[in-house]
Amino acid sequence: MIHSVPKRIGQIKFGFISPKEFRKMSVTRVITADTYDDDGFPIDMGLMDTRLGVIDPGLRCKTCGQRAGECPGHFGHIELVAPVIHIGFAKLIRKLLRAICRSCGQLLLTPNEKTKYLEEIRAKVEIGHSIDDVVNTVFKESRKAKKCPYCGEEQIDIKFEKPTTYLEDKHKLMPADIRDLFEKIPDDDVEVMGMDPASARPEWMLLTVLPVPPVTMRPSITLESGQRSEDDITHKLVDIIRINQRFQENREAGAPQLIIEDLWELLQYHVTTFIDNAVSGVPPARHRSGRPLKTLSQRLKGKEGRFRGSLSGKRVNFSARTVISPDPNLSISEVGVPEATAKELTITMNVTQHNINDAKEYVARGPERHPGANYVIRGDGRRVKVTDKNSLELVEAIETGWKVERHLKDGDIVLFNRQPSLHRMSIMAHEVKVLPNKTFRLNPAVCPPYNADFDGDEMNLHVPQTEEARAEAKILMHVEHNILSPRFGGPIIGGIHDHISGLYLLTNRDKKIYKPEALELLKKSSIKELMEPAGYENGKPYWNGKQIFSMILPDGLHLTFQAEMCEHCEECTKGECERDAYVVIEDGILKHGSIDEKAIGAFKSKILDKIYKEYGEENARMFVDDATRLGIRAIMRMGFSFGIDDEDVTAEADVQIGEVLSEAEERVTKLIMAYSAGELEQLPGRSLDETLEMKIMQELGRARDSAGDIAGRNLGLSNSAVIMAQSGARGSMLNLTQMAGCVGQQAVRGERIQRGYVGRTLPHYETGDLGADARGFVKSSYKTGLSATEYFFHAIGGREGLVDTAVRTSQSGYLQRRMVNALQDLEVQYDGTVRDTRGMIVQFIYGEDGLDPMKGDFGTRESIRRIINLHSNDTVNHASHRAKLLALSRPNQSENQVHR
Amino acid sequence: MVPYHEILDEEELKFVLEHYNIGKEHLPKIKVKDPVIKEIKAQVGDVIKITRKSATADEAIIYRLVIG
Ligand SMILES: [Mg+2]
Ligand SMILES: [Zn+2]
Ligand SMILES: [Zn+2]
Ligand SMILES: [Zn+2]
Numbered sequence: 001m002i003h004s005v006p007k008r009i010g011q012i013k014f015g016f017i018s019p020k021e022f023r024k025m026s027v028t029r030v031i032t033a034d035t036y037d038d039d040g041f042p043i044d045m046g047l048m049d050t051r052l053g054v055i056d057p058g059l060r061c062k063t064c065g066q067r068a069g070e071c072p073g074h075f076g077h078i079e080l081v082a083p084v085i086h087i088g089f090a091k092l093i094r095k096l097l098r099a100i101c102r103s104c105g106q107l108l109l110t111p112n113e114k115t116k117y118l119e120e121i122r123a124k125v126e127i128g129h130s131i132d133d134v135v136n137t138v139f140k141e142s143r144k145a146k147k148c149p150y151c152g153e154e155q156i157d158i159k160f161e162k163p164t165t166y167l168e169d170k171h172k173l174m175p176a177d178i179r180d181l182f183e184k185i186p187d188d189d190v191e192v193m194g195m196d197p198a199s200a201r202p203e204w205m206l207l208t209v210l211p212v213p214p215v216t217m218r219p220s221i222t223l224e225s226g227q228r229s230e231d232d233i234t235h236k237l238v239d240i241i242r243i244n245q246r247f248q249e250n251r252e253a254g255a256p257q258l259i260i261e262d263l264w265e266l267l268q269y270h271v272t273t274f275i276d277n278a279v280s281g282v283p284p285a286r287h288r289s290g291r292p293l294k295t296l297s298q299r300l301k302g303k304e305g306r307f308r309g310s311l312s313g314k315r316v317n318f319s320a321r322t323v324i325s326p327d328p329n330l331s332i333s334e335v336g337v338p339e340a341t342a343k344e345l346t347i348t349m350n351v352t353q354h355n356i357n358d359a360k361e362y363v364a365r366g367p368e369r370h371p372g373a374n375y376v377i378r379g380d381g382r383r384v385k386v387t388d389k390n391s392l393e394l395v396e397a398i399e400t401g402w403k404v405e406r407h408l409k410d411g412d413i414v415l416f417n418r419q420p421s422l423h424r425m426s427i428m429a430h431e432v433k434v435l436p437n438k439t440f441r442l443n444p445a446v447c448p449p450y451n452a453d454f455d456g457d458e459m460n461l462h463v464p465q466t467e468e469a470r471a472e473a474k475i476l477m478h479v480e481h482n483i484l485s486p487r488f489g490g491p492i493i494g495g496i497h498d499h500i501s502g503l504y505l506l507t508n509r510d511k512k513i514y515k516p517e518a519l520e521l522l523k524k525s526s527i528k529e530l531m532e533p534a535g536y537e538n539g540k541p542y543w544n545g546k547q548i549f550s551m552i553l554p555d556g557l558h559l560t561f562q563a564e565m566c567e568h569c570e571e572c573t574k575g576e577c578e579r580d581a582y583v584v585i586e587d588g589i590l591k592h593g594s595i596d597e598k599a600i601g602a603f604k605s606k607i608l609d610k611i612y613k614e615y616g617e618e619n620a621r622m623f624v625d626d627a628t629r630l631g632i633r634a635i636m637r638m639g640f641s642f643g644i645d646d647e648d649v650t651a652e653a654d655v656q657i658g659e660v661l662s663e664a665e666e667r668v669t670k671l672i673m674a675y676s677a678g679e680l681e682q683l684p685g686r687s688l689d690e691t692l693e694m695k696i697m698q699e700l701g702r703a704r705d706s707a708g709d710i711a712g713r714n715l716g717l718s719n720s721a722v723i724m725a726q727s728g729a730r731g732s733m734l735n736l737t738q739m740a741g742c743v744g745q746q747a748v749r750g751e752r753i754q755r756g757y758v759g760r761t762l763p764h765y766e767t768g769d770l771g772a773d774a775r776g777f778v779k780s781s782y783k784t785g786l787s788a789t790e791y792f793f794h795a796i797g798g799r800e801g802l803v804d805t806a807v808r809t810s811q812s813g814y815l816q817r818r819m820v821n822a823l824q825d826l827e828v829q830y831d832g833t834v835r836d837t838r839g840m841i842v843q844f845i846y847g848e849d850g851l852d853p854m855k856g857d858f859g860t861r862e863s864i865r866r867i868i869n870l871h872s873n874d875t876v877n878h879a880s881h882r883a884k885l886l887a888l889s890r891p892n893q894s895e896n897q898v899h900r
Numbered sequence: 901m902v903p904y905h906e907i908l909d910e911e912e913l914k915f916v917l918e919h920y921n922i923g924k925e926h927l928p929k930i931k932v933k934d935p936v937i938k939e940i941k942a943q944v945g946d947v948i949k950i951t952r953k954s955a956t957a958d959e960a961i962i963y964r965l966v967i968g
Contacts, residue, residue, distance in 0.1 A: 127967065833920060840926050848958035 015199030022209040026077035026164040033241040034138030053214040073214025081247045083175040085164045088207040094160045099142040105184025107143035162281040179206040232293040235272040253714045262530035272741035318463040320730045327441035333479040335430035336441025342434045346405040362406040366391040377403035383795040415462040418450040425449035429473040448602035480617040494602035500729035502635030506545040508594040527551045546590040552626040559585040564728040566600040567604025597728025636712040642720040647740045648784040657707045704744035739762035743778035746797035903952030930964040944968045
């Protein structure tokens with residue numbers, strides 16, 4: 001293998017290419033617009049001249065003698081009959097025309113001013129600062145001159161008409177005139193205008209020679225019919241050469257000025273669109289089919305352009321993409337891969353004494369049967385495809401030093417990704433589990449870091465190809481390693497939806513669970529023995545839900561916290577909390593409290609956070625696996641459903657809600673009356689109108705809340721929606737309020753709906769009606785259904801939400817790209833400093849405290865308190881528990897690892 | 901309001917540069933026309949030490965090279 005020493009780029013300089021240089025780099029002048037002769041052979045001095053490089057197999061390049069594929073291609077050139085403006089410099093040409101004398105070409109500044117600016121520019125260049133400010137002042141100041149300080153010529157203002165016309169008092173300046181004028185600018189003046197005269201003479205902005213790109217960058221393609229189809233750039237070059245020729249013929253024949261100008265204009269058009277086919281004010285050049293041509297700028301610009309499409313990001317091998325679906329029986333660190341995919345993606349095995357038998361097995365199974373092999377690479381480097389026919393032959397021939405491209409199989413490390421990849425948890429390393437069917441399978445507990453759901457989301461999978469890459473993936477990117485988010489120092493992986501409802505149902509209050517049920521609940525976990533029963537009934541032992549959950553907690557775990565459902569009562573009764581919201585875990589036993597989002601939910605889990613930080617990542621992963629499986633089994637055992645009748649409230653409650661709402665409406669009417677009577681008291685810092693709006697909003701908001709309270713109370717704590725909202729599994733009390741109570745005020749930009757007709761929102765209302773219903777208050781609930789006007793207001797409010805998300809995503813995407821570009825090369829060094837690639841210090845200590853935010857506790861610096869607690873809690877006891885736990889960690893795990 | 905700025909003397913400067921194994925030019929910069937630089941009368945080429953409050957570490961120390 002060739003190792004090249006990385007080279008450091010010292011400097012990059014931008015300039016214009018001079019006509020001389022264009023001719024020097026050209027291998028031939030192109031004079032004819034034709035490409036191939038009747039025999040299909042490239043014409044000399046045509047656009048496909050073999051000196052420009054070759055694309056047809058069999059031909060040799062006349063410049064470098066190499067064949068197609070080896071020859072890099074070489075530039076040619078076209079001699080333009082008259083100069084034309086390079087569209088990329090149109091604005092700069094305008095600036096220059098305004099800054100210099102129309103007669104002698106000198107910069108319109110006094111010699112003193114010039115020296116002053118020149119010194120400033122040189123000083124800035126010295127320390128590597130931008131000279132833009134100085135240069136802009138130069139242009140601004142020189143434009144003010146009415147008379148040339150050198151030749152005394154009166155100056156005329158230059159008008160610029162897009163895209164390429166410059167007018168001097170309605171008289172059009174021809175590119176040739178401009179070029180002549182620019183030639184007169186002294187080198188010193190060019191430097192004052194911020195350009196380097198050696199590499200950027202202003203007259204070079206007007207093209208007299210046009211480079212012809214090598215054929216290798218504009219290959220023609222042969223269609224199925226045998227017809228050749230040329231590249232867009234070749235088409236454009238044909239146009240340019242044709243017009244150039246006609247121009248010359250006409251000029252030589254002494255055609256009238258008008259015709260010459262027309263042809264000149266046409267040549268300008270073709271050269272402009274050759275460079276950029278999307279200039280405003282220029283109709284884009286089109287293909288015969290009507291499709292706009294893709295010319296030079298179009299190749300570079302935009303998402304699919306060279307920079308973003310081919311250099312920053314490109315398509316890769318050893319990757320797969322398909323729809324995802326959930327599989328709660330997989331571990332969070334596994335990914336289910338369809339067999340068909342596993343047979344397509346390969347890992348290269350280096351055959352050694354130790355694995356030669358395995359390698360032979362793979363090859364023997366061939367490409368069709370699963371863990372098989374698709375290719376072998378012999379000792380001499382030849383790749384041989386494994387087929388059913390030659391597989392046995394190859395098995396015999398395999399020896400150490402060969403390579404085998406074997407199928408992906410269980411336990412292989414792969415990278416799994418979901419776009420948009422906004423944080424590092426968007427790409428994590430998983431272990432493969434080959435499964436039937438056609439989707440990637442993942443544990444729903446890893447949905448939060450990917451922000452995935454199963455409504456049709458697709459994800460990508462990449463197979464690292466080298467031992468180093470696999471090691472890095474496993475050490476740095478493994479799911480286990482990414483349970484905590486560096487964003488807030490808490491777990492980002494954890495239970496969602498039914499996991500939370502399930503464990504809540506299991507642990508809330510005491511439920512009797514007999515042996516068969518208990519065993520069933522814990523069947524899929526690593527627990528092998530039940531604890532002492534809570535009691536006996538008719539001689540049969542029973543356990544409670546808290547005990548069952550305790551089984552999956554590590555020994556020695558001590559934790560106290562308030563559950564998600566805690567109401568933060570004035571005085572917490574702790575263990576006696578009547579909602580069972582005060583969680584106490586002592587030595588791995590759940591003594592009090594219910595398990596809900598705060599305990600095991602993604603983003604919030606206190607238990608997982610503690611286990612990860614004190615028992616290590618593998619135990620944390622095992623806890624998530626066990627907890628989610630237990631949760632799902634629990635919810636299946638107990639049964640949990642939600643239907644339309646779960647939103648029903650009693651007739652009594654209905655009446656109450658109705659009363660609350662009509663009282664509120666009355667109060668709103670009174671407010672409006674007080675307002676019209678001028679009796680409304682103005683709030684400080686608000687106008688009278690604003691005061692009224694605020695008071696009405698307050699009144700209606702309160703009404704909606706109390707309607708929700710009535711509905712919530714009426715539904716009771718056993719209602720499934722209430723359980724889900726309280727435990728944090730899904731939905732909120734607001735959702736419930738809107739379903740069963742009252743949808744409430746619809747808002748646009750935080751205000752009641754004002755827009756629509758003159759003085760009113762809809763023709764259903766009187767002009768100037770400020771009442772609740774006329775301004776978008778929805779009295780109905782989703783259950784009862786909305787009236788026509790309410791529905792309309794609801795759509796208005798809903799649309800704002802959609803627009804907001806659309807705008808937000810596009811804006812944050814752009815921001816993200818800019819942040820990544822600015823920060824991607826910064827690195828935390830071993831001495832704790834943050835430096836860029838030049839070694840410039842950005843931070844003296846990373847984050848000013850040198851701490852890894854992932855390892856802090858929910859973004860606080862309170863880890864120290866936890867560590868002190870940890871060590872004061874009977875250290876010896878804890879260490880022994882820990883040792884036990886490690887010994888216990890999954891006997892079947894080691895089985896999987898044998899073949900890796 | 902304004903964090904504490906002071907000019908580093910030769911010895912301290914040598915220590916800082918050796919500690920980070922850098923030259924002066926690798927430090928963050930501050931302009932000589934910055935009001936605080938005028939206040940402490942630092943010159944172009946001086947290195948100043950800024951002691952300021954930090955949200956993560958209670959106090960952070962930053963060095964900057966004064967430039968023109
Ligand atoms: Mg989705
Ligand atoms: Zn060549
Ligand atoms: Zn002049
Ligand atoms: Zn409480």
